[in-house]
Amino acid sequence: MNSLPYNLEASPHFLDFEFSSTGPKGEVRKIVRFTKMKIADASIEVYNIGFGDYNKLEDKIDDLIVTDNKDSDKVMASVAAAVMTFTDHRPETLVFAQGSTAVRTRYYNMVIAYHYKDIKSSFDVWGHYQGEWEVFKQNKAYTAILAKRK
Amino acid sequence: MSITISQKTKSNDSRKTVVVSKKVKSHAKDPFFVSKAKAAEAFLNKHGLPAGFSK
Numbered sequence: 001m002n003s004l005p006y007n008l009e010a011s012p013h014f015l016d017f018e019f020s021s022t023g024p025k026g027e028v029r030k031i032v033r034f035t036k037m038k039i040a041d042a043s044i045e046v047y048n049i050g051f052g053d054y055n056k057l058e059d060k061i062d063d064l065i066v067t068d069n070k071d072s073d074k075v076m077a078s079v080a081a082a083v084m085t086f087t088d089h090r091p092e093t094l095v096f097a098q099g100s101t102a103v104r105t106r107y108y109n110m111v112i113a114y115h116y117k118d119i120k121s122s123f124d125v126w127g128h129y130q131g132e133w134e135v136f137k138q139n140k141a142y143t144a145i146l147a148k149r150k
Numbered sequence: 151m152s153i154t155i156s157q158k159t160k161s162n163d164s165r166k167t168v169v170v171s172k173k174v175k176s177h178a179k180d181p182f183f184v185s186k187a188k189a190a191e192a193f194l195n196k197h198g199l200p201a202g203f204s205k
Contacts, residue, residue, distance in 0.1 A: 007168075008167070008168045008169070009169050009170075009171045009173070009174045010168050010169065010170050010174060011170075011172075011175070011176060012170055012172060013176075016175070016176055016177050017168075018174050031177055033178075033183045035183055035184075035186070035187035035190075037190060037191045037194065039194045039195060039199065041204045042194075042199055042203060042204060043203055043204060044199075044203050046194065046199070048186060048190040048191075050182065050183045052182060060181070060182065061177065061182035061183065063182065085168050094203065096190050096193075098189075098190060098193065100186070126200045128197060133197075133198075133199065133201075144193060146199070146200060
């Protein structure tokens, strides 16, 4: 599951990233965005990470579409590269991630768990489980993830 | 993972790069990202943050 990411283009403030997924379904533009959130009593800035396919015809983002370009590992590596770059510039922030569906959240859990040995060298990661945040453990079905650069 | 940041130019080596480009527009007002962030805010305002990150 170790893939190199696609080349990324970033906005000057490193809040928006774009890359092109290429495969049997052709070229699909993917967008990654970090959105600052207002969280009551937070002592740190918290950003939500969202990503999806850019629909050029309708000029909108869609993350419920299943592109199936046979490059999911490369797409995930590209999203990880965006997280790394974003936190290079904003190390004192939390990044929140949650899938649009339970299936996607489980997939993200699996990807993080698979790469956790590498991830934890650069990030502290927490998972939300049964109403509580805990330090990320592999093989657990978290409903949301938070990460902070070390 | 090795990431090279290059302002407006791509690296010539074989590593993947992140290129800063003014062509990448802000998607801050895209309904999809606005909706996702609102849902995330609601989740965190309900459940809070891990210990040590609240005032």
